[in-house]
Amino acid sequence: xxxxxxxILIVGGGGAGLRAxxxxxxxxxxxKTAVISKVYPMRSHTVAAEGGCAAVxxxxxxxxxxxxxxxxxSDFLADQDAVEAFVRDASKEVIQIExxxxxxxxxxxxxxxxxxxxGMSQKRTLHAADKTGFHLLHALFQTSLKxxxxxRYDEWFVAGLLVDDGKVGGVLALNIRQxxxxxLAAKAVILCTGGVGKIYAFxxxxxxxxxxxxxxxxxxxxxxxxxxxxxxxxxxLLKNGILITEASRGEGGYLFNKEGKRFMxxxxxxxxxxxxxxxxxxxxxxxxxxxxxxxxxxxSFVHLDLRHLGEAKxxxxxxxxxxxxxxxxxxxxxYEPIPIRPTMHYTMGGVHTDKDGKTxxxxxxxxxxxxxxxxHGANRLGSNSLAxxxxxxxxxxxxxxxYVRQAKACASERLQSLAKEKMDFIQKRYIRTESGTERVGAxxxxxxxxxxxxxxxxxxxxxxxxxxxxxxxxxxxFNRIRLTQQSRIFxxxxxxxxxxxxxxxxxxxVALGALNRKESRGGHARKDYPSRDDAQFLHHSLAYQxxxxxxxxxxxxxxxxxxxxxxxx
Amino acid sequence: MADQxxxxxxxxxxxxxxxxRPQTFTIPYQKDWSILDALNHIxxxxxxxxxxxxxxxxxxxxxxxxxxxxxxxxxxxxxxxEFYPNEVTLEPLANFPIIKDLVVDLxxxxxxxxxxxxxxxxxxxxxxEDTSKEYLQTPTQMxxxxxxxxCINCTLCYAACPAYGLHSDFLGPAAIALTYRYxxxxxxxxxxxRRKVVAAENGVWKCPVVxxxxxxxxxxxDPSAAIQRTKVNSAVSWFFSALKGGKRE
Numbered sequence: 001x002x003x004x005x006x007x008i009l010i011v012g013g014g015g016a017g018l019r020a021x022x023x024x025x026x027x028x029x030x031x032k033t034a035v036i037s038k039v040y041p042m043r044s045h046t047v048a049a050e051g052g053c054a055a056v057x058x059x060x061x062x063x064x065x066x067x068x069x070x071x072x073x074s075d076f077l078a079d080q081d082a083v084e085a086f087v088r089d090a091s092k093e094v095i096q097i098e099x100x101x102x103x104x105x106x107x108x109x110x111x112x113x114x115x116x117x118x119g120m121s122q123k124r125t126l127h128a129a130d131k132t133g134f135h136l137l138h139a140l141f142q143t144s145l146k147x148x149x150x151x152r153y154d155e156w157f158v159a160g161l162l163v164d165d166g167k168v169g170g171v172l173a174l175n176i177r178q179x180x181x182x183x184l185a186a187k188a189v190i191l192c193t194g195g196v197g198k199i200y201a202f203x204x205x206x207x208x209x210x211x212x213x214x215x216x217x218x219x220x221x222x223x224x225x226x227x228x229x230x231x232x233x234x235x236x237l238l239k240n241g242i243l244i245t246e247a248s249r250g251e252g253g254y255l256f257n258k259e260g261k262r263f264m265x266x267x268x269x270x271x272x273x274x275x276x277x278x279x280x281x282x283x284x285x286x287x288x289x290x291x292x293x294x295x296x297x298x299x300s301f302v303h304l305d306l307r308h309l310g311e312a313k314x315x316x317x318x319x320x321x322x323x324x325x326x327x328x329x330x331x332x333x334x335y336e337p338i339p340i341r342p343t344m345h346y347t348m349g350g351v352h353t354d355k356d357g358k359t360x361x362x363x364x365x366x367x368x369x370x371x372x373x374x375x376h377g378a379n380r381l382g383s384n385s386l387a388x389x390x391x392x393x394x395x396x397x398x399x400x401x402x403y404v405r406q407a408k409a410c411a412s413e414r415l416q417s418l419a420k421e422k423m424d425f426i427q428k429r430y431i432r433t434e435s436g437t438e439r440v441g442a443x444x445x446x447x448x449x450x451x452x453x454x455x456x457x458x459x460x461x462x463x464x465x466x467x468x469x470x471x472x473x474x475x476x477x478f479n480r481i482r483l484t485q486q487s488r489i490f491x492x493x494x495x496x497x498x499x500x501x502x503x504x505x506x507x508x509x510v511a512l513g514a515l516n517r518k519e520s521r522g523g524h525a526r527k528d529y530p531s532r533d534d535a536q537f538l539h540h541s542l543a544y545q546x547x548x549x550x551x552x553x554x555x556x557x558x559x560x561x562x563x564x565x566x567x568x569x
Numbered sequence: 570m571a572d573q574x575x576x577x578x579x580x581x582x583x584x585x586x587x588x589x590r591p592q593t594f595t596i597p598y599q600k601d602w603s604i605l606d607a608l609n610h611i612x613x614x615x616x617x618x619x620x621x622x623x624x625x626x627x628x629x630x631x632x633x634x635x636x637x638x639x640x641x642x643x644x645x646x647x648x649x650x651e652f653y654p655n656e657v658t659l660e661p662l663a664n665f666p667i668i669k670d671l672v673v674d675l676x677x678x679x680x681x682x683x684x685x686x687x688x689x690x691x692x693x694x695x696x697x698e699d700t701s702k703e704y705l706q707t708p709t710q711m712x713x714x715x716x717x718x719x720c721i722n723c724t725l726c727y728a729a730c731p732a733y734g735l736h737s738d739f740l741g742p743a744a745i746a747l748t749y750r751y752x753x754x755x756x757x758x759x760x761x762x763r764r765k766v767v768a769a770e771n772g773v774w775k776c777p778v779v780x781x782x783x784x785x786x787x788x789x790x791d792p793s794a795a796i797q798r799t800k801v802n803s804a805v806s807w808f809f810s811a812l813k814g815g816k817r818e
Contacts, residue, residue: 039622039624039630039632040675040679042630042722043625043630045625045630047625047629047631048625048627048630092700093700095701095703096700098703098704099689099697099699099703099704099756100688100689100697101688101689101754101756101757103714103718106706106707106708106711109707110705110706110707110710111705112703131719134721135718142682142687142688142747143688143689145682145683146688154679177668206625206626206630207623207625239601240626243627320629323628324628327646328627328646439613439614439617440617441612441613441614441617442613444613445613483617485617485618486618487583487618487669488584489582489583489620489668489669490620490668490669490670490672491620492612492620493612493617493618
């Protein structure tokens with residue numbers, strides 16, 4: 001098989017991957033670096049982030065405040081040393097991306113403007129209207145184009161890590177367009193593949209969010225962390241859950257139940273609509289469960305009302321919200337309230353890394369939503385993730401670059417034999433499926449139904465048990481899939497099957513982690529264990545793959561100066 | 570029987586030696602389905618071998634452009650109810666080579682994007698390393714390029730452009746709009762660098778001012794206006810450089 005050699009391979013071309021790539025290409029120009037992405041980089045899901053990017057840039061704000069807001073938001077599960085590093089770097093990164101052309105909204109005097117966001121005690125969310133992720137991704141992508149030494153493999157899919165003697169030596173990857181598999185050798189691999197939103201049906205996430213990085217790491221023996229913490233964003237647009245930004249509330253929007261009452265005064269009187277996402281989402285669900293939601297053809301919902309903001313402010317600060325409502329719900333928020341309900345939005349967990357992006361597997365790094373440092377703990381604050389991809393993309397890039405300066409490449413013969421082994425597996429599992437009977441589409445749709453119903457906002461012992469069992473049965477069914485596409489060229493059915501395998505592997509850990517965590521913390525809400533239990537559960541969950549399913553371990557939380565306290569808003 | 574709708578999809582599978590051919594699928598009609606929903610239904614339930622690109626399903630990633638009854642559209646935000654009870658014909662985006670089925674080859678577009686140097690260029694290369702403070706830019710200064718910064722690279726404008734259809738060397742609407750975006754950004758000092766590309770033979774002067782690009786743009790980037798203004802600017806800029814004794818390239 002072909003071997004293409006590199007020093008560093010970055011898997012994923014979203015915000016974290018591109019930031020890592022630029023960090024290396026700029027400061028370590030002699031390294032052979034490449035970004036491999038299953039879509040053209042500017043299609044990555046960073047593009048869909050809307051409301052903003054948090055960082056301390058104003059004189060009335062400081063790093064301790066941002067750190068504490070983040071830690072309290074995390075329900076005290078974030079590692080505080082990592083959060084402190086994060087808030088410090090974020091202040092520099094948002095200026096760096098400004099200097100690379102990101103069109104942040106401005107004050108009249110030309111300085112960058114900030115807005116309110118949920119759970120933040122100061123205005124500190126930089127924004128480019130409500131297309132912040134779009135602008136940030138395109139600024140990164142376009143800036144990356146100036147580096148000749150940053151190679152790209154667009155529309156290539158990584159089918160497996162090649163690990164020799166406890167060390168990463170490269171990846172086996174499919175050139176989607178040609179339908180050919182290749183060995184991409186590298187001394188270090190940085191996984192920047194995003195979260196696993198597609199395992200839920202009602203989600204704000206793109207179709208490409210299939211947890212590939214988590215699955216790649218997990219299968220290679222690296223642990224994945226805190227997967228039970230899934231964020232449900234309060235405002236998913238009916239019918240299919242696409243995102244209506246939290247900035248709608250940051251700019252002054254209200255939530256109303258069917259009685260026309262601003263129900264948040266009951267749940268978070270001091271923060272109202274700007275409480276953290278886990279709290280607002282549960283409040284909406286409580287209203288719906290109590291019969292105070294509205295009903296329509298797409299189920300229950302509440303109203304997000306922006307009408308009092310007026311057309312001018314909506315067009316200036318929330319133009320995308322208006323576009324989305326018109327294009328995808330057939331209504332105009334200037335004149336009507338928006339029908340919303342909580343939507344799966346973000347994967348707090350991911351590949352276990354330290355604050356420099358390093359995983360326990362030598363040569364393997366991760367950053368962005370697909371990684372878990374952890375700065376978000378049990379609940380991420382809105383606008384911390386765009387800052388995270390910049391900060392930890394850059395950090396992981398630098399750490400990997402330092403590592404490869406003294407690391408040795410894996411011997412070519414060894415890579416060949418590792419790749420052959422993987423190739424035989426791929427042939428058998430995904431390509432020679434003539435005797436199979438199961439359709440991948442049916443397995444996906446059953447998985448998404450299971451996750452929505454059993455591992456949703458509210459969780460219970462019995463439902464979680466059923467969820468884990470259902471996933472195990474889906475894994476059985478996956479062993480008997482049948483693919484129909486004969487052509488090798490742009491075979492999205494083959495890619496879809498490999499993604500499905502990844503989703504099943506990761507979903508299993510999400511459900512099992514949720515079953516094991518018998519407490520409620522942040523985004524993980526157990527109806528049968530409604531309180532946080534620091535005595536037993538103030539720890540991260542690590543999952544290791546074994547032939548019998550996930551093996552779970554505990555990892556202590558790093559606390560520097562903020563002792564856990566009751567989380568009230 | 571439930572209502573049904575016919576979708577005719579043009580298929581192409583080069584490694585099987587097949588001709589470019591239409592295939593008609595009759596599927597349940599759901600009035601709130603986008604064309605992308607219909608394609609995902611076909612892929613999951615009827616024919617897994619169909620290839621097309623999609624991702625965000627919210628009209629921001631730019632992946633799912635196709636010819637819908639002859640017009641380039643984003644299929645995630647184009648609905649069956651616009652066509653029902655008539656049938657819908659889907660073809661890959663015009664003016665691009667086809668890879669498979671509805672997937673086209675974007676290599677040429679990606680090369681063009683890069684050729685216009687779409688990044689902030691500064692005379693002092695160290696400027697972008699100073700993260701102690703931002704460049705100041707007033708809202709008015711930002712307004713002068715903001716509309717052109719909204720391009721999602723969906724390439725619908727290339728599929729609509731008669732000049733690109735005739736001469737694939739033409740730089741094309743999105744790339745020129747992007748040039749305009751950076752040239753008019755108060756932080757940028759690279760206008761001269763880019764002039765060599767946009768004012769060259771295959772740059773702005775190849776545009777026949779038909780305006781189809783602006784018409785199909787789902788993000789109202791108005792590439793046509795950007796092209797016409799760039800023509801004026803490059804003429805003026807050439808004129809002044811000639812006055813100062815500069816040489817014509």
